Amino acid sequence: MAKSPPPIREQYGSAGAGAIAVLVFLNILWAGANPAALVMMQHHRPEWVAAFRFIGAGTMLALLLAIPAVRQTLAPRLPRHLPHFLTAAAIGVVGVPAAYICYFWGTKLSTATEATLLVSSSPIFYALLARLWLRERFPTEKTLGIALGIVGVWVIVNKGWLLQEFSGATLGNLLVLLGVLIESVNVVVAKSLAMRYSGVGLLAIEACCAAVSLTVISLWFAGAPNLDWTPTDAAMWFYLAFVCTVFAFSVWFYLMERAPVGAMGVTIFAQTPAAAFIGYFVLREELHPTIWLGAGLIIGGILLTLHAGKRAVSTAAAHDAPSGQ
Numbered sequence: 001m002a003k004s005p006p007p008i009r010e011q012y013g014s015a016g017a018g019a020i021a022v023l024v025f026l027n028i029l030w031a032g033a034n035p036a037a038l039v040m041m042q043h044h045r046p047e048w049v050a051a052f053r054f055i056g057a058g059t060m061l062a063l064l065l066a067i068p069a070v071r072q073t074l075a076p077r078l079p080r081h082l083p084h085f086l087t088a089a090a091i092g093v094v095g096v097p098a099a100y101i102c103y104f105w106g107t108k109l110s111t112a113t114e115a116t117l118l119v120s121s122s123p124i125f126y127a128l129l130a131r132l133w134l135r136e137r138f139p140t141e142k143t144l145g146i147a148l149g150i151v152g153v154w155v156i157v158n159k160g161w162l163l164q165e166f167s168g169a170t171l172g173n174l175l176v177l178l179g180v181l182i183e184s185v186n187v188v189v190a191k192s193l194a195m196r197y198s199g200v201g202l203l204a205i206e207a208c209c210a211a212v213s214l215t216v217i218s219l220w221f222a223g224a225p226n227l228d229w230t231p232t233d234a235a236m237w238f239y240l241a242f243v244c245t246v247f248a249f250s251v252w253f254y255l256m257e258r259a260p261v262g263a264m265g266v267t268i269f270a271q272t273p274a275a276a277f278i279g280y281f282v283l284r285e286e287l288h289p290t291i292w293l294g295a296g297l298i299i300g301g302i303l304l305t306l307h308a309g310k311r312a313v314s315t316a317a318a319h320d321a322p323s324g325q
Contacts, residue, residue, distance in 0.1 A: 005081040008195045012258050019255055023267035026248045031274035033244045034112040034119075035282050036236040037104050043233055045222040046104035049240075050097065051214035052225075056241030057249075058211035061204040077198035079205070084193055088202050092209025095186040097217055100210075102179030109172025113279030118176045120272040120298075121150065125184035126265030133188050145304035149269035152297030155290050190253070191261045199253030207245065269298040 040049045065071050079085040107115040123146050193202055218225065229237075255264060273295035 005079075005084055006196050009258065011195065011260065016259070019259055019264075020267060022251060023255065023264055024270045026252060027267050027270040028274045029248050030244055031116055031271040032278050033240060034103070034107045034115045034275070035278050036239045036244075038107055038112045038283065040233055040236045040240075041104065041108050043228075043230065044226050045218070046108050047101060047214070047218040047222045048225045049104050050100040051211070051218045052237055053100070053240040053245060054096065054207055054210040054214055056237060057245035058204075058207040058209075060242065060246050061200075061207050065201075065204055074198050074201045078201045079193065079197050084196070085205070087189065088193055088205045089209045091186050091190060092206035093213045095182060095189075096206055096210035097213045099179045099183040099186060100214075101217070102175045102182065106172040106175035106177075106179060110176065111279065112283055113275050114173060115176045116271050116275030116279075118173060119180055120269050120275075121177070122180045122184050122268055123149065123265035125181055126187060126261055129184055129188040133192065141304055145301040146266055147301075148304060149266060149298050149301030152269065152272060152294040152301065155294040155297060187256075187265075188261060191256050194253060194256045195258075199255075199257045200250050203249050203253045207249075266301065269301055272298050 037046075037049050037053075040052075044052070065074065079088055103115065103119075106118075190202060190206070252264070276295075
C-alpha cells in the first residue's frame with residue numbers, strides 16, 4: 001500500500017440543479033427501503049434482512065470489480081494508503097451493520113412510515129458533522145432550507161404544529177434515531193475519503209465488509225437464516241440489494257466525490273412525503289392530512305437549498321470573471 005495518500009480533488013461549492021434532481025430521485029427510491037424491509041421481516045429476522053441486503057450488494061459490486069475494464073478504471077483510485085483503507089473497512093465492519101440493525105429493528109417495533117420520517121432528520125447531523133469535520137461552509141439560504149425541511153418533518157410526525165402524541169413504539173423510534181446518528185457519522189467519514197478516492201470503489205469495500213460482518217452477527221444473535229423464501233421476499237430483497245444499494249448508493253458515492261455532503265443531505269427530506277404515500281398504499285399505514293403541509297415545507301426547503309447553490313455558483317462565476325476597464 002502507498003505510504004502517502006493522493007491529494008484532495010477539487011470540490012464544488014454546491015451540488016448543482018442536475019445533481020439535486022438526481023439526489024431527490026434517489027431518496028424517493030430509498031423511501032421504499034423500510035417498507036420493503038418490513039415485508040421481508042414477516043418471515044426473516046431483522047439482522048438477516050440487513051445481512052441479505054449487503055450480501056447481495058457486496059457480491060454484485062465484487063463481480064463488477066472483477067470485470068477487467070472496470071477494475072483497470074477504478075484500481076488507481078482505490079485506497080492504497082493503509083489508514084484510509086482501514087477506515088473504509090471499519091465503516092463496513094462496524095458502522096454499516098450498527099446503522100442498519102438499528103433501522104430494521106426500529107422499523108419492526110414502530111412503523112415503516114415513522115421510521116423513514118425520522119430518517120429525514122439526518123441532514124441536521126450531516127450539517128453539524130460536515131461543519132465540524134470537513135469545514136464545509138453553509139450560506140444562510142441553505143441553513144434556512146434545512147430548518148424548513150425539519151419543520152416539515154415535525155409537522156408530519158406530530159400531525160400538526162404542536163406536539164400531541166408521539167405515536168409508535170418509543171424504543172423503535174429511538175433505535176431509528178440512533179441509526180440516523182450512526183449513518184450520519186458513516187457518511188461524513190466516507191465523504192472525507194471520497195474526496196481522494198473512487199466513491200464506487202469505497203462503496204464496494206464497505207458493502208463487502210458489511211456483508212461478512214452482518215453474516216457473523218446474524219449467525220451469532222439470530223441463528224441460522226430462513227431459506228424458505230416467497231416470491232415477495234425475493235422481490236423485496238432485489239429492491240433492497242440492487243435498487244437501493246448497488247444502484248442508488250453507487251450514484252450517491254459518485255456525487256459525493258465532489259459535491260458537499262450538506263447540500264446532498266438536504267435532499268433526504270424528499271423521503272418524507274414519499275414514505276407516507278408508500279406506507280399508506282403498500283402497508284395500509286395511516287396517512288394523516290398534515291402530510292400535505294409537511295410535504296410542502298419539505299419541498300420548499302429543497303428549493304431554497306437549490307437556490308442557495310445557484311447563487312453560490314453565480315457569485316463564484318462573477319468573482320472569476322475579468323473586470324471591465
